[in-house]
Amino acid sequence: MTSINVLGLPTSVKDTLIKASLDTVEDLLLYTPPGLSNDIPSARYKRQQVAKGVSSGGYDRLVNLTPSEFAFAYDQAAAHIFENKIAYGSAHDLLQDESWLSLGDPVLDAAVGGKGIMTRTITEIAGESAVGKTQLCLQLCLTVQLPESMGGLDGSVVWLSTEGKFPYNRLESMISQFVEKHRDDVPDMDADIIRENIYYDSMADQETQLHIFNYQLPILVHDTYLNQEDDDDKEENQEEEQPSVLRKKPIKLIIIDSITNNFRSELTVGNSAPDQAGNQGSKAGFRSSILQRSADICEIGLRLRTLADQYGLAVVCVNQVTDVIAADSTFHPPPLSFRPLLQTRDFPPAFYETGKMKKPALGLVWENTINARLVLQRTRLPDPYETDGYAQSASREPPRTLSVVFAPWSGHNRSSDPSQPGHCWYKIDETGVVGISTSNY
Structure with a gap:
């Protein structure tokens, strides 16, 4: 699990994601696809986040993020995964x-x-x-x-x-x-x-x-x-x-x-x-x-x-x-x-x-x-x-x-x-x- 602190995100965006319990790069990619900002907080998103133990107040904080901020955070997380070969490798690896x-x-x-x-x-x-x-x-x-x-x-x-x-x-x-x-x-x-x-x-x-x-x-x-x-x-x-x-x-x-x-x-x-x-x-x-x-x-x-x-x-x-x-x-x-x-x-x-x-x-x-x-x-x-x-x-x-x-x-x-x-x-x-x-x- 990789903390989102390694990403070059603005402080306001990073703090909002952490308060919503999206505190790792993997969580950001799993729970925050680019289209998610259109219907936050959706019922599906709530069910997934409750399984992680996130309080309902975390969803409201995410509403303050704009679609462009979501897209930027998502792109940063995807680039980090690709550049560090986290999501792929050989069978031996x-x-x-x-x-x-x-x-x-x-x-x-x-x-x-x-x-x-x-x-x-x-x-x-x-x-x-x-x-x-x-x-x-x-x-x-x-x-x-x-x-x-x-x-x-x-x-x-x-x-x-x-x-x-x-x-x-x-x-x-x-x-x-x-x-x-x-x-x-x-x-x-x-x-x-x-x-x-x-x-x-x-x-x-x-x-x-x-x-x-x-x-x-x-x-x-x-x-x-x-x-x-x-x-x-x-x-x-x-x-x-x-x-x-x-x-x-x-x-x-x-x-x-x-x-x-x-x-x-x-x-x-x-x-x-x-x-x-x-x-x-x-x-x-x-x-x-x-x-x-x-x-x-x-x-x-x-x-x-x-x-x-x-x-x-x-x-x-x-x-x-x-x-x-x-x-x-x-x-x-x-x-x-x-x-x-x-x-x-x-x-x-x-x-x-x-x-x-x-x-x-x-x-x-x-x-x-x-x-x-x-x-x-x-x-x-x-x-x-x-x-x-x-x-x-x-x-x-x-x-x-x-x-x-x-x-x-x-x-x-x-x-x-x-x-x-x-x-x-x-x-x-x-x-x-x-x-x-x-x-x-």
């Missing part, structure tokens, strides 16, 4: 601009491509209950605060929950382990700083969820970046002898746990009736609710992808799974310790979990919204494998596997070998989610 967020363990990172998950994308973590989805997200809350040289993004995180209370007790135990682990590499790491850089909010229903995604979340992300710039300016003016104050980092990660819960709980079917007309009305009501759910999913996906791309952050969404009714009821999973992902006639691919066929919820609409899908599984070792030394020492704890279903930065396969790219074993201990090398199995 775009790849160099991407950042990576480690999953907090080298084995897990290797399974998903070597570096972790990519920023500017939406990554889904799907699986049944008790496989460690929330545990992995808590680990990401800590990893994102590390410097980029250590696999982090040197940023803060927003945790949006639809499933009740935040797992604060588990986070506290992981923080103490995390600080101790990185004490030598990051001497100034402190538990209080880690807590201050984790934002939390609850989304009890779909209405609250949409409001947060449309209004509160964009404002919060935008404000953390503005505060970061102000803090950097203050640090430059401070004397070296003065102690550094507690500084909040810009948001670099958004976690939704889970994206599915509100859509499942609020999907309603019309009232049933004994007559044919009543049944037709019930079907119409059901179709209407499905269409509305699809529209809400698309809107949420658009908001998240816009934030991810605009601020270079990562988005992680936890997804639940649903049963798949197979046409052949006599088919059974193969007796393997690692049960592979299987492609069925149904889309998306299904997988076997505790002897049942499962697939991620929300269907094709959500699948086309996300960029990557990771599946966590928890399976029971067959008898031939329970004689292994690790299985004996694990107190018969069911092994867990992480699998990449699809990701633009990672390889994946349909084999049953967890040593291949796209798969790995993992366990959960007091430190968090820990990958297990295949040599231990």
Whole structure:
């Protein structure tokens, strides 16, 4: 994001644009086309600006600008983008601009491509209950605060929950382990700083969820970046002898746990009736609710992808799974310790979990919204494998596997070998989610 201070605009024009929250070159090009001055403040313009958190007073200030002033500002912004090659470049240049967020363990990172998950994308973590989805997200809350040289993004995180209370007790135990682990590499790491850089909010229903995604979340992300710039300016003016104050980092990660819960709980079917007309009305009501759910999913996906791309952050969404009714009821999973992902006639691919066929919820609409899908599984070792030394020492704890279903930065396969790219074993201990090398199995 480039401040409009770099443009050669008259002070009055620049101040007016900043007061209307058009404070970057990208915002000026996106929200202020040359013809916009003819109908300011239009309803469309207001809706777009409200999503950024602009007060209604900002629109009135823009009315004072003439069409020629708008055109001049727009031309200056377009020239700056072109001359500095901000809007175009080679594929190699775009790849160099991407950042990576480690999953907090080298084995897990290797399974998903070597570096972790990519920023500017939406990554889904799907699986049944008790496989460690929330545990992995808590680990990401800590990893994102590390410097980029250590696999982090040197940023803060927003945790949006639809499933009740935040797992604060588990986070506290992981923080103490995390600080101790990185004490030598990051001497100034402190538990209080880690807590201050984790934002939390609850989304009890779909209405609250949409409001947060449309209004509160964009404002919060935008404000953390503005505060970061102000803090950097203050640090430059401070004397070296003065102690550094507690500084909040810009948001670099958004976690939704889970994206599915509100859509499942609020999907309603019309009232049933004994007559044919009543049944037709019930079907119409059901179709209407499905269409509305699809529209809400698309809107949420658009908001998240816009934030991810605009601020270079990562988005992680936890997804639940649903049963798949197979046409052949006599088919059974193969007796393997690692049960592979299987492609069925149904889309998306299904997988076997505790002897049942499962697939991620929300269907094709959500699948086309996300960029990557990771599946966590928890399976029971067959008898031939329970004689292994690790299985004996694990107190018969069911092994867990992480699998990449699809990701633009990672390889994946349909084999049953967890040593291949796209798969790995993992366990959960007091430190968090820990990958297990295949040599231990």
